[in-house]
Amino acid sequence: KAGVTQTPRYLIKTRGQQVTLSCSPISGHRSVSWYQQTPGQGLQFLFEYFSETQRNKGNFPGRFSGRQFSNSRSEMNVSTLELGDSALYLCASSLGQIGVTDTQYFGPGTRLTVL
Amino acid sequence: AQTVTQSQPEMSVQEAETVTLSCTYDTSESDYYLFWYKQPPSRQMILVIRQEAYKQQNATENRFSVNFQKAAKSFSLKISDSQLGDAAMYFCAYQGNDMRFGAGTRLTVKP
Numbered sequence: 001k002a003g004v005t006q007t008p009r010y011l012i013k014t015r016g017q018q019v020t021l022s023c024s025p026i027s028g029h030r031s032v033s034w035y036q037q038t039p040g041q042g043l044q045f046l047f048e049y050f051s052e053t054q055r056n057k058g059n060f061p062g063r064f065s066g067r068q069f070s071n072s073r074s075e076m077n078v079s080t081l082e083l084g085d086s087a088l089y090l091c092a093s094s095l096g097q098i099g100v101t102d103t104q105y106f107g108p109g110t111r112l113t114v115l
Numbered sequence: 116a117q118t119v120t121q122s123q124p125e126m127s128v129q130e131a132e133t134v135t136l137s138c139t140y141d142t143s144e145s146d147y148y149l150f151w152y153k154q155p156p157s158r159q160m161i162l163v164i165r166q167e168a169y170k171q172q173n174a175t176e177n178r179f180s181v182n183f184q185k186a187a188k189s190f191s192l193k194i195s196d197s198q199l200g201d202a203a204m205y206f207c208a209y210q211g212n213d214m215r216f217g218a219g220t221r222l223t224v225k226p
Binding site: 033035042043045056058088090092103104105106107108109111 | 150152157158159160161162165206210212213214215216217218219
């Protein structure tokens with residue numbers, strides 16, 4: 001089975017712009033979670049999507065949003081970029097079974113640099 | 116809120132030796148899962164081992180094993196016969212109502 005894929009792998013933007021990151025989960029996985037990783041804050045949970053609905057949300061401003069399509073692929077959007085948004089954005093997929101905690105498998109990440 | 120603490124920012128081990136990475140967590144939930152993930156320089160997060168809180172038996176995956184002490188809320192990772200390829204950042208993670216990660220431990224393996 002192919003693993004989780006994320007595109008693009010690297011991105012450079014300027015302050016004020018917006019950006020869209022994409023994540024394709026492992027085939028059969030219906031849950032996609034997004035994380036931000038920075039040297040200062042570590043790994044922080046952004047949100048989780050399951051069956052095209054946001055199921056869980058971390059403590060991030062409304063500039064961070066996401067969506068999931070019927071094929072389980074997910075996109076994350078950040079609007080009005082700030083310098084502090086520079087980070088590695090990781091996507092993880094899992095089966096997403098209701099009432100069951102299942103293992104998340106991570107993609108290689110998208111490195112976003114905001115200038 | 117659930118917190119995950121890794122008290123060792125860096126650890127070093129000689130090749131073929133054994134090393135233990137520490138992790139403690141705080142939670143009021145009774146049902147949860149614990150994980151150790153490895154992040155090598157490539158930045159790809161790789162699942163090392165997982166432990167269900169309801170299981171008393173410690174999980175083992177080849178050279179990797181955990182010491183899960185539920186009452187003490189401790190979840191340490193033991194790596195036996197360390198190899199150069201084990202060098203990476205190791206993250207302890209808690210999954211209950213949400214997923215939280217520790218700050219990570221950077222493991223260096225000396226030849």
